[in-house]
Amino acid sequence: MSQRFTDGLREENRPTWDEAVGHRFVQELLSGDVDDAVMSNYLIQDHRFLDAFVTLLGSAIATADTFEARLRFGRFAGIICSEENTYFLRSFEALNISEALRDRIPDTEPTGGFAALMREAAHTRDYVAILAVLTVAEWLYYEWARMRQGPLPENFVHAEWITLHDNPAFAEFVEFLRNELDRLGADAAEVARDFFGRAVQLERQFFDAVYAQNDPRDAGTPRNTSADYAQEEN
Numbered sequence: 179m180s181q182r183f184t185d186g187l188r189e190e191n192r193p194t195w196d197e198a199v200g201h202r203f204v205q206e207l208l209s210g211d212v213d214d215a216v217m218s219n220y221l222i223q224d225h226r227f228l229d230a231f232v233t234l235l236g237s238a239i240a241t242a243d244t245f246e247a248r249l250r251f252g253r254f255a256g257i258i259c260s261e262e263n264t265y266f267l268r269s270f271e272a273l274n275i276s277e278a279l280r281d282r283i284p285d286t287e288p289t290g291g292f293a294a295l296m297r298e299a300a301h302t303r304d305y306v307a308i309l310a311v312l313t314v315a316e317w318l319y320y321e322w323a324r325m326r327q328g329p330l331p332e333n334f335v336h337a338e339w340i341t342l343h344d345n346p347a348f349a350e351f352v353e354f355l356r357n358e359l360d361r362l363g364a365d366a367a368e369v370a371r372d373f374f375g376r377a378v379q380l381e382r383q384f385f386d387a388v389y390a391q392n393d394p395r396d397a398g399t400p401r402n403t404s405a406d407y408a409q410e411e412n
């Protein structure tokens with residue numbers, strides 16, 4: 179039996195893939211031990227990832243070569259734009275992160291890099307390039323989420339981020355993405371490898387970045403001097 183095209187792509191990126199799937203953030207999330215500051219950094223950045231991701235899903239709907247695939251992407255986009263987006267909003271509320279505070283936090287480099295990569299893939303209008311990025315994002319998340327061995331964490335912010343990526347419908351969607359890329363990628367292997375490889379790198383860097391920042395909520399604490407307040411007003 180020959181190896182699936184997507185298995186080959188993953189093998190080419192194996193060390194980085196494993197570093198992402200087994201990342202400290204993932205381990206702490208699965209055990210429910212992620213620090214609130216780290217989770218806040220992650221969710222603020224990932225909510226922006228989601229914006230670019232929806233754009234990419236739109237380009238998949240536009241470029242897919244079958245009606246069946248278009249329907250799948252449409253149904254998935256529905257979940258991302260409803261249940262997943264409201265998960266973020268409920269989590270921001272629980273972590274006491276206002277919209278104003280979020281607006282003050284700049285993009286990290288991997289967030290900007292991911293948005294650029296997704297925009298680039300969408301602009302190619304090449305279904306294979308688009309599929310390669312989508313497949314990394316969803317397959318890699320499915321792989322870490324299903325590693326959980328103990329019970330779900332009690333905190334819904336942790337638990338729901340796991341179950342959103344480890345449930346039968348999500349597993350089926352990942353399998354669909356892989357089948358699509360298996361079906362079409364071999365004839366456009368260079369494009370597939372390029373976008374797949376860059377996406378895997380960014381996934382690891384995205385996790386790294388949440389530990390390289392301060393508590394984002396400090397950006398919302400009042401400063402010490404009235405001069406600072408005055409500056410803020412202007």
Ligand SMILES: Cc1ncc(CO)c(N)n1
Nearest residue numbers: 224227315316319381384
């Ligand atoms: C950075 C990143 N990669 C993948 C996913 C899963 O869609 C996500 N939410 N964020």
